[in-house]
Amino acid sequence: xxxxxxxxxxxxxxxxxxxxxxxxxxxxxxxxxxxxxxxxxxxxxxxxxxxxxxxxxxxxxxxxxxxxxxxxxxxxxxxxxxxxxxxxxxxxxxxxxxxxxxxxxxxxxxxxxxxxxxxxxxxxxxxxxxxxxx
Numbered sequence: 015x016x017x018x019x020x021x022x023x024x025x026x027x028x029x030x031x032x033x034x035x036x037x038x039x040x041x042x043x044x045x046x047x048x049x050x051x052x053x054x055x056x057x058x059x060x061x062x063x064x065x066x067x068x069x070x071x072x073x074x075x076x077x078x079x080x081x082x083x084x085x086x087x088x089x090x091x092x093x094x095x096x097x098x099x100x101x102x103x104x105x106x107x108x109x110x111x112x113x114x115x116x117x118x119x120x121x122x123x124x125x126x127x128x129x130x131x132x133x134x135x136x137x138x139x140x141x142x143x144x145x146x147x148x
């Protein structure tokens with residue numbers, strides 16, 4: 015659904031004296047497109063962000079998930095490199111230095127590894143504690 019034809023307005027029916035609530039409407043028809051399951055949103059930016067999120071292109075979610083699985087598979091196949099990242103990250107924390115994509119890129123180069131994804135993508139997948147495997 016296009017987001018250019020929407021407006022976020024104050025809902026008189028959902029608002030109270032000291033509790034304003036907003037809904038997303040279609041500008042042309044006035045139809046309520048999103049009302050936070052009947053509660054309304056507490057702010058205009060929250061209403062807009064929620065509507066954009068709900069109407070996003072979900073096909074890209076599957077692509078991102080597949081890419082992340084690929085990176086995690088690569089990490090599980092390169093356990094020595096994953097342990098190296100862990101050790102270097104620990105040393106960085108002790109010294110107060112950042113453990114960032116540039117450092118991961120340098121580690122990849124030093125270990126003569128050329129994955130088909132960026133150092134930043136690798137770092138993001140590695141940092142996520144819910145998906146990281148040892």
